[in-house]
Amino acid sequence: MTRSTVFAPFDIVEGDRKRGIVLVADHARRDLPEEYGSLGLPAAELDRHIAYDIGVETVTRELAAALDVPAVIANFSRLLIDPNRGEDDPTLIRQLYDGTVVPGNYPMAPQERERRLDGFYRPYQDAVGAMIASVAHASGKAPFIFSVHSFTPVMQGFIRPWHVGILWDLDDRVARPLIDMLAQDKNLVVGDNEPYDGALRGDTMFKHAIVNGFAHALIEIRQDLISDRKGALAWAQRLAPIVDAIDRRPDMHQVKMFGSRTGPL
Incomplete structure (x- = not known):
């Protein structure tokens, strides 16, 4: 974890x-601005999944490099404020987490x-919007937006059986072929809207993809599979040809309004 006097909320991968x-x-x-210290937490807590999605930065950077596409990365821990929540979400700033x-x-x-x-x-949200517009x-053409996350293997005592999950709301243009292609590997347990539901009003995909009719999906990779560089690189290499193939589908860069299971847009 690093801190600096001038804290940049996001990083752009060109x-x-x-x-x-x-x-x-x-x-x-998992970074925190200097003035916030450790939010009163022991250092070990900032190494846990509650502080960040373990392995995701490496997967995202390597996937961006493999595809030669840009990425926007939040530089702050979600314990400070969660950039993947709506401003009115009660879990925006958590006081208790796992x-x-x-x-x-x-x-x-x-x-x-x-x-x-x-x-x-x-x-951060402005940077995501600006990159999509650019x-x-x-x-x-209408952009294809791919959000990279990871999940802890055990949550509140429940051992999660999935290796990877794909989250989506009503637009299945990316999710369905992504699930199908990943499931071709019979050694993988692929979750469909697991371990979370992709219908989350106000999250990053809702703000920038769903309300604009842009094709999108959110991937959740189990953290123990990408906790070291070797594993993260392997997953980036696995995903690159899949994302590239999906990108070539005829409706991937069309604006299509599917709505949301969370209610009217």
Whole structure:
């Protein structure tokens, strides 16, 4: 974990914007601005899944390099504020996460909540929106958005059986072929809207893909499979030809409004 006096809320990985693909990594890092210290947590807690999606930064950077596409990576821990939640989501700033109390988040004054929104959450979301707009302009077509996440093998005592899961709402243009292609490997247990449901109002995919009719999906890779560089690189290499093949499908760069299971757009 690194800290600096000037804290950049996001990082841009450059790639060929004419390809029409954008990668996003909402939970890739566990960093905290210097003024927040460790949010009152022991250092070991910041190594856990509660602080970030283990392995995702390497997978995202390697996948971006393999495909030659840009990516937007959030630089702050989701314990500070979760960039993959709506601003009105009660889990936006967690005070308790998987059994761990976060002292620096309790109590949460309205002024501090707004400070974190303005200083970290909104700049990241603005960067995602700006990249999508730039890619759309450069490519001359509706972009394909791919969000990379990872999940802990055990949550609240439940051993999760999946190696990977694909999250989606109503637009299955990316999700269905992605699930089918991954499932061709009979050694993989592939979750369909597991271990979470992809219908989450206000999250990054909702804000930037669903409401605009852009093809998209969110992948969740089990963290023990990508916790070291070798595993993360292997998954990036596995995903690159699959994402490339999906990108070539005829409807991938068309605007299509599917709506959302969360309610009217």
